[in-house]
Amino acid sequence: MSKKVTIIGSGFSGLSAACYLAKQGCEVTVLEKHDRVGGRARQFESQGFSYDMGPSWYWMPDVFEKFFADFGKKVSDYYELDRLSPSYRIIYKDGPLDIPSDLNELYDVFERIEPGSGPKLKQFLKEAEYKYNIGMNDLVYKPGLSLTEFMNTQFLKGVFKLDVFNSISSHIRKSFSNPKLIQLLEFPVLFLGALPENTPALYSLMNYADIVGGTWYPKGGMVQVVNGMHQLALELGVKFELNVDVSKINVANSLAREVVSKSIHKEFDVLVSSADYHFTEQTLLEEPYRNYSKKYWETRKLAPSSLIFYIGVNKKLPNLLHHTLFFDEDFETHSKEIYTDPKWPTNPLIYLSATSQTDATVAPEGCENLMVLIPIAPGLKDDSATNDRYFDMVIARIEKQLGVSFKENVVFRRDFATSDFIKDYNSLKGNAYGLANTLSQTAILKPKLINKKVRNLFYTGQLTVPGPGVPPCLISGKLVAEQVQKYMKQN
Numbered sequence: 001m002s003k004k005v006t007i008i009g010s011g012f013s014g015l016s017a018a019c020y021l022a023k024q025g026c027e028v029t030v031l032e033k034h035d036r037v038g039g040r041a042r043q044f045e046s047q048g049f050s051y052d053m054g055p056s057w058y059w060m061p062d063v064f065e066k067f068f069a070d071f072g073k074k075v076s077d078y079y080e081l082d083r084l085s086p087s088y089r090i091i092y093k094d095g096p097l098d099i100p101s102d103l104n105e106l107y108d109v110f111e112r113i114e115p116g117s118g119p120k121l122k123q124f125l126k127e128a129e130y131k132y133n134i135g136m137n138d139l140v141y142k143p144g145l146s147l148t149e150f151m152n153t154q155f156l157k158g159v160f161k162l163d164v165f166n167s168i169s170s171h172i173r174k175s176f177s178n179p180k181l182i183q184l185l186e187f188p189v190l191f192l193g194a195l196p197e198n199t200p201a202l203y204s205l206m207n208y209a210d211i212v213g214g215t216w217y218p219k220g221g222m223v224q225v226v227n228g229m230h231q232l233a234l235e236l237g238v239k240f241e242l243n244v245d246v247s248k249i250n251v252a253n254s255l256a257r258e259v260v261s262k263s264i265h266k267e268f269d270v271l272v273s274s275a276d277y278h279f280t281e282q283t284l285l286e287e288p289y290r291n292y293s294k295k296y297w298e299t300r301k302l303a304p305s306s307l308i309f310y311i312g313v314n315k316k317l318p319n320l321l322h323h324t325l326f327f328d329e330d331f332e333t334h335s336k337e338i339y340t341d342p343k344w345p346t347n348p349l350i351y352l353s354a355t356s357q358t359d360a361t362v363a364p365e366g367c368e369n370l371m372v373l374i375p376i377a378p379g380l381k382d383d384s385a386t387n388d389r390y391f392d393m394v395i396a397r398i399e400k401q402l403g404v405s406f407k408e409n410v411v412f413r414r415d416f417a418t419s420d421f422i423k424d425y426n427s428l429k430g431n432a433y434g435l436a437n438t439l440s441q442t443a444i445l446k447p448k449l450i451n452k453k454v455r456n457l458f459y460t461g462q463l464t465v466p467g468p469g470v471p472p473c474l475i476s477g478k479l480v481a482e483q484v485q486k487y488m489k490q491n
């Protein structure tokens with residue numbers, strides 16, 4: 001008889017785990033507190049605008065291709081991808097720079113900004129390619145349960161080339177000295193939630209992903225990836241129960257027996273939680289069954305939270321690309337205000353996504369769909385007056401940059417900040433994407449996929465291995481399914 005598996009949460013990791021476990025022959029049910037699947041990547045619609053709530057950068061297309069190939073499918077069976085060109089725009093203090101998708105053009109851009117840096121970029125990317133190949137084909141597929149996993153891998157053979165013990169900040173500065181190029185090469189690391197000086201140089205693999213792998217866009221938005229995985233899960237027989245807010249996991253004799261919500265009591269053979277790890281342990285489980293203490297969580301370095309504005313504008317805006325990074329303010333001050341002296345930022349860097357520039361389906365005709373994101377320290381208290389202050393600030397900066405005013409053309413606005421991350425995702429201090437990828441929070445030092453005290457309870461998602469981001473969450477679902485399979489074979 002097939003084993004019953006219940007999964008809490010339908011973000012990328014929950015959807016991925018559901019697909020792999022169903023393929024393994026399990027009877028899988030996903031419980032989701034929201035009225036739709038996708039978690040941090042779900043979509044909402046209002047007044048003809050459709051907004052991706054979270055991720056907007058589609059990087060590492062090979063990881064998505066590999067995921068669907070595990071089920072005999074292709075990405076193109078579920079959604080259509082376009083490579084963005086230029087990849088994105090950076091607004092520096094002295095003006096904008098478009099990052100070309102063509103590598104040779106980018107070498108020229110580097111050479112123009114810092115003579116001699118073109119060939120250095122070539123060498124830098126060669127090393128980054130090595131790290132990408134080992135990192136994304138080998139290291140991220142380790143469950144991170146023991147050091148021995150790394151003993152026979154290419155990791156040991158090439159440990160120095162992988163640059164695990166240097167920071168990416170010093171790695172970049174060895175080859176480049178122009179502040180603009182340094183900022184451009186440090187930007188992808190911001191996805192990992194820590195400062196470049198605290199992030200291992202291994203992660204220059206993100207530069208390879210950015211510059212060589214490219215920035216892609218699924219037609220219809222990132223939600224198309226969610227829809228594709230949801231569709232695949234349904235084809236594999238997974239059942240989804242929406243609007244189920246799990247409030248307790250009952251345990252007896254070292255086994256999770258049932259999950260409880262206002263509306264259901266559900267029994268299973270195996271339970272996988274893809275809800276935020278800290279919440280699952282500290283809120284759903286009683287103390288004797290937790291892997292980690294309250295103190296453990298208090299001492300973790302969290303990725304930033306975000307203040308996000310979803311904006312609808314009733315006219316088209318000129319001089320705009322799909323992705324724009326506003327690096328026109330002081331990076332050091334802002335990063336201090338996130339990491340070392342947490343406070344609302346004085347003059348933050350901002351990210352602007354304008355999906356309607358490349359996709360007519362996400363806004364009514366003649367309108368613009370904008371999402372503005374300001375990274376902020378986790379745990380900051382937000383309120384509408386603070387949001388209003390930052391809204392005025394970011395609109396003024398965008399208007400100045402584009403050379404047009406559009407504040408009076410804003411016909412839709414929704415704010416999302418720390419308190420929303422807590423309310424919607426039970427996120428620790430309202431962090432947006434889990435734990436920072438510092439050396440002391442990497443691989444075997446991350447919260448584990450398995451519960452050591454409750455044998456049939458497993459975890460997946462951005463707070464466990466391999467870490468934050470859409471591609472890692474797809475892989476996390478695969479890793480947890482392998483651990484469940486092992487457990488089932490032994491029991």
Ligand SMILES: Cc1cc2nc3c(=O)[nH]c(=O)nc-3n(C[C@H](O)[C@H](O)[C@H](O)COP(=O)(O)OP(=O)(O)OC[C@H]3O[C@@H](n4cnc5c(N)ncnc54)[C@H](O)[C@@H]3O)c2cc1C
Binds near residue numbers: 468
């Ligand atoms: C604003 C933002 C921008 C980002 N940008 C990018 C990007 O551009 N590119 C990229 O690759 N990554 C990006 N990321 C990171 C990426 O989106 C996440 O790492 C990933 O989506 C997390 O997936 P997950 O499955 O771990 O968690 P989630 O998506 O949070 O899924 C967990 C699910 O559990 C559900 N849940 C929680 N508690 C309960 C409960 N008690 N009962 C039932 N269900 C429950 C939640 O509703 C949710 O659906 C971004 C994240 C954010 C927030």
